[in-house]
Amino acid sequence: MKKIIEIKAATEFKPQLINTVAPLAGAATLSGLSNPPPLSLYIHIPWCVQKCPYCDFNSHESRHKNGELPEAAYVEALIKDLELATPKVWGRKIKSIFFGGGTPSLFSPEAIDTILSQVRALTPLEYDAEITLEANPGTVDIANFAGYKQAGVNRLSLGIQSFNAGYLKALGRIHDDKQAIYAAELALTTFDRVNLDVMYGLPNQSLADALADAKQAVALNPDHLSFYHLTLEPNTPFYHTPPSLPDDDTSAEMQIEIENLLAQHGYEHYETSAFAKKGKQARHNLNYWQFGDYLGIGAGAHSKLSYHDKITRETRPKHPKAYMEQAIQG
DSSP states (O other): EEEEEEOOOOOOOOOOEEEEEETTSSOOOOOGGGGGGEEEEEEEEESSOOOOTTEEEEEEOOOGGHHHHHHOHHHHHHHHHHHHEEEEEEEOOOOEEEEEEOOOOGOHHHHHHHHHHHOOOOOOEEEEEEEEEOOOGGGHHHHHHHHHHHHHHOOOEEEEOHHHHHHHHTTTOOOOHHHHHHHHHHHHHHEEEEEEEEESSSOOOOOOHHHHHHHHHHHHSEEEEEEEOOOOOOSSSSHSOOOOOOOOOHHHHHHHHHHHHHTTTOOEEEEEEEEEEOOOOOOHHHHHHHTTTEEEESOEEEEEESSSSSSSEEEOOOOOOHHHHHHOOO
């Protein structure tokens, strides 16, 4: 049994402690430093070209002078953040790294290389660590994909959402159907491991159209697919002005038919929305599901870290400007 101890936020740049879980008297202690849970690293890149109307993630439209992102300043803040956090995970090997967003593919290969070089310098990585980067089909090119791979990224997660131009427009995506196919094919020729994110239950979507998206995804033959039902999240434009969505029965039929199709093509349904070929499950996602530890750096990132006598959960400042200012100040 465990008890929750609430901790107030610090005023300087120290990750805000959400809570600490400590064993009750007489209860077994955590395995702690002698045998800690597996450790993953999450790196948040918070900017997008534009905010999608269904998205409630910590993402911000890239409105900066000359249209440029503060890439160098943000990379500096990430490195400072990691330096300050390293003592909390000293000596522990990292099994996976995930660049999430936002749209990490807005950052240059040089920026990703700098970040990963500092990760390697500050923390030990498992020799076969899974390193995933999320990408938007509207922000990719051959040189960038090759550069990400050279930097050490060995798995790409591509936010396709749909292969239908009409549904992509309804979702506020910046890419069209042709760009979706091009980006997927480019990813599959560049990286050994690729995930495609696809959504269903879209505005005015028919069962036939949902299955058409699933069939196109399967035809591309990635090792991993993620299928998400569109959810109207609070504080999003879709929540305040709901589009016309398929009814519950149709959505359920979509889910069943998609799951059957993927099973027929050798994809194991191993997690709520995730399907993988044999041995190709996402190690980073599995670590979350299996209550592993994770260190999160970047604007709004969360951490869960285990010690011999407690488990702590932390969060970083959500707004990129506040995060960068506080991280650099230390």
